[in-house]
Amino acid sequence: MKNKIIIPILASILGGAAASAAQANQAEEWPAKPVQMIVIAGSGGGSDITFRLLAREMEEGLSQPISVINQAQGGGVVGMTTYVNAEPDGYTLGQLSPFAQYKLLGQADFTSDSFTPIAMVNMDPAAMTVAKDSELTDLSTIIQILKSNPSSLTISCGGTCNASWDIPFVSLMLDEGVDVTELNLIPAKGSAAALQELASGGMDIVLSSLPETDSLRDAGMVENVAVFSDSRLDRYPNIPTVEEITGQEVTGGTWRAIGGPAGMDDTLVSKIEDKVKIAFESDGFQNSMADSGFGAVWMDAEQLSQFIRQHETQTQRVLNELSN
Incomplete structure (x- = not known):
């Protein structure tokens, strides 16, 4: 009877040791394909x-x-x-x-x-970008428009909504008294696609990182409004922080x-x-x-x-x- 008990236990121990050895060998060889x-x-x-x-x-x-x-x-x-x-x-x-x-x-x-x-x-911190010829020339204007009519602007999240880019933006709107449940937030297949739509007139605001806007900004097609960072970024010294404009310390990205x-x-x-x-x-x-x-x-x-x-x-x- 004792042998019958010992054999399964021994098999289990040996099996575990073999599995551990296989995992160690797998790690050692990575990547083998x-x-x-x-x-x-x-x-x-x-x-x-x-x-x-x-x-x-x-x-x-x-x-x-x-x-x-x-x-x-x-x-x-x-x-x-x-x-x-x-x-x-x-x-x-x-x-x-x-x-x-x-x-x-x-x-x-x-x-x-x-x-x-x-x-x-x-x-990377989030930023707000508009088309170069847009009437949304500054963050204060955007806030006032959304206070008056929260659903009046199309706002691309630069990807999945309720995620990295739009959460700081929505937090700011909450602080400013905007009815955020009425915001017209639109998901996109990444920031590149959203910014192209912005440049072509199909969107009012895009929320993304600043580097993703470089090529279109340099081409004179878009303009950055503000960045959700605690200070201006060295690479973008002319783009103000949200806090500079509103007094609200809202950061994120x-x-x-x-x-x-x-x-x-x-x-x-x-x-x-x-x-x-x-x-x-x-x-x-x-x-x-x-x-x-x-x-x-x-x-x-x-x-x-x-x-x-x-x-x-x-x-x-x-x-x-x-x-x-």
């Missing part, structure tokens, strides 16, 4: 640029290619779903950006437990990180994080991000894990206020 990086926004925008720059630098130190795949459908839900449901083997990674709004709005079931955080690489599906082995995560950090610290990535105007901000896997839980709490608080 091409890696997919899912970007949850369309081509040409800030997310696309950031992850293509990072993938280019990561490939320099790897024996395998990294394919950047854009999946902007559903405001990013499709892209996140793709890599969250992938095997946790490190070969399908993706853009981890503001996600808490999806569950709160009934669009998806993502929580911080849906992901394996790997590393933060970028953070987006962040971009690399994540994978839940359940990735810690050793594998550590190896990928190391490769990402090398690429992040490279002159190529740092200089390209600076040239593009994007903020290079680093968090390791542990820091990012804490950050995304704070993101959930903050987003819930804001959306609860909006629904009251």
Whole structure:
């Protein structure tokens, strides 16, 4: 009888040891085949640029290619779903950006437990942009119009609404006494598509990062109204902060990180994080991000894990206020 009990226990122990050895070997060999990086926004925008720059630098130190795949459908839900449901083997990674709004709005079931955080690489404040020939010449004018008629302006979120770009904007409108439930917020397939529509006259305001507006602003087609940062940005010294204009200290924007599906082995995560950090610290990535105007901000896997839980709490608080 004792032997019958001991054998299953021994088999279980050996099985666990074999699994651990296989995971360690998997981490040691990564990447043994091409890696997919899912970007949850369309081509040409800030997310696309950031992850293509990072993938280019990561490939320099790897024996395998990294394919950047854009999946902007559903405001990013499709892209996140793709890599969250992938095997946790490190070969399908993706853009981890503001996600808490999806569950709160009934669009998806993502929580911080849906992901394996790997590393933060970028953070940028939101900005308000209008067409060059627009009558919306300043933020004070926009506020007065929306106080009078909240639904009178078309406002693109530059991606998914109730997320990174429009939450600080809506918070400001709340502080200014605007009925935010009547705002005409419109999602887009990324900031690049939204800005093109703005330039062609199909939109009144676009909420996005400042670097994403560079080409159209330089071409004289759009104009930046204000930025949701605590001080003017070095690259954009002529663009005022929201606080300068309104006296309201409202800041916010987006962040971009690399994540994978839940359940990735810690050793594998550590190896990928190391490769990402090398690429992040490279002159190529740092200089390209600076040239593009994007903020290079680093968090390791542990820091990012804490950050995304704070993101959930903050987003819930804001959306609860909006629904009251």
